Amino acid sequence: MKVQKQVFKFLFRLTLFISFVQIGYGNQSQGLNDSGGLLSAKQHGDLSFMLPYEGLTAKLGKRFVKGHEQFDETWVLAPAPGVWGLGPTFNEANCVGCHPKNSRARPAKVGEEIEKGNVIKLGYRDGDGVVSPAHPWYGDQLQNRAAENRVPIEGSANISYEYTQFIYPDNTSVALKRPVISVKNLNFGDLDDSTIVSMRIAPQVIGLGLLEWVSDQDLLEIAERQKKQGLSGRPNYVVDLETDRLVIGRFGWKAAQPNLKQQTAVAFHADIGATTFFFPEKNCPKIQARCRELPSAAKCGGQGGCTGNNFRPEVLPSRLKNITTYLQALNIPKRRISNPEETLQGDVLFSESGCASCHVPTLVTGVNTLTKELRNMAFHPYTDLLLHDMGEQLADHRPEGTANGEEWRTPPLWGIGLVNEISGGLGLLHDGRAASIEEAILWHGGEALSSRQKFVNLSKSNRERIIQFINSL
Ligand code: HEC
């Protein structure tokens, strides 16, 4: 039985390999296969992004359930009842506050405060023109909430939009909007021209384990192939805080985090304000004295008591592990295909327009997977996890790791057809500016300009087929 399975896997990889060689990696069509391989949910609807991989062992299943609870659990300021360690400054009190039902945040509406998964990252350009991804007084993210009556908030922001009209050669027009951020209620001084403001929307968090398990080698090979196509995709190199090594970044809009554990620790620190072994210091820039002085729940443990003078993080390692398992085991929804013929045509047009060079249809997991069955498994995320220069219109001018201010990681396209329904609104691209797949495509520039141009020159019905195809993933 086992041997049979191995033979089958070998044949499967061989077929995959042959199809790469025949039509070139990144151009292969996936037909109507489910995107997540074994990690595909059997149903859709509102809960599509919350369903676990069914092949979990009993032990992993328990960890998944625990991780789910902890993803939703609300953090509080000691001594209120709940998990201690919130703030002193923060944006939301739990993960689900920004990733509703594990989906993308709903984009902020005109006049609304920027919150609930829409966040403002900050950068700073010093006198010599050197740019860093943090502001000296406000840090790398603007915290709009704080421990009431004890610590001031950093500030808050509102959103409005600047509109332009795009007109196709066939005269159809589309309104495009771009966010304009106004920062207010600043408690530590004004933000002048040296400040870089980059808005981000919280993405859906499905299928991330699969992306974590792809080997570095595979990603480097894709980058090599892209060079021959005139693209300059490259990995972000970032510090793995556990090993202190430079490794390939995979998560976040600029691929600034190398793995899900570190991404989770960053979220606890930057978004919720809780300490971990990764970030033992509270998230309080030097100038924010009251924030620094407020005693940390970690010093005399909210969760588990005092351990002498030893540092005890507010987020225990077991919590990071549970949430990591939770994220790794979240299924990708099953494909939704109402018209197979048109969907298949959309698939072909997607490749012919050059979209598949970056939104790579097929990747394969390596060997360090959650369960044995998930090893060496092909799946279809439509990403290369690489950074691309997307042009001035999308640039935020804020570097992260080795990513520069024009570069963004190609986001996976699986599941995005369900986001609108689940989140109650659709905000595509890093700052949520695109309310439709079509708008998202029309913003593509830089390396993706010629691909966008091919899309623009298609007939209306062919453009619709590409969109229908993406919606089905
Ligand atoms: C205040 C809102 C907020 C909270 C709270 C929050 N996130 Fe996020 N999350 C974001 C944003 C915004 C991004 C995109 C960050 C970037 O790259 O700029 C993100 C990105 C992520 C990603 C990367 C997804 C990808 O496709 O690469 C993961 C995983 C994630 N968050 C998990 C968590 C977990 C786990 C928690 C709780 C510990 C959490 N988040 C809490 C806003 C939030």
Ligand code: HEC
């Ligand atoms: C050079 C690489 C590249 C090519 C070619 C490319 N894209 Fe993208 N795509 C990206 C990157 C990078 C982003 C994210 C940009 C941002 O967030 O500002 C993106 C974002 C998107 C999004 C929004 C996804 C989300 O989660 O918000 C869609 C939809 C999309 N692309 C579809 C397409 C289609 C369709 C084509 C072909 C016409 C295409 N792309 C060609 C790199 C590429």
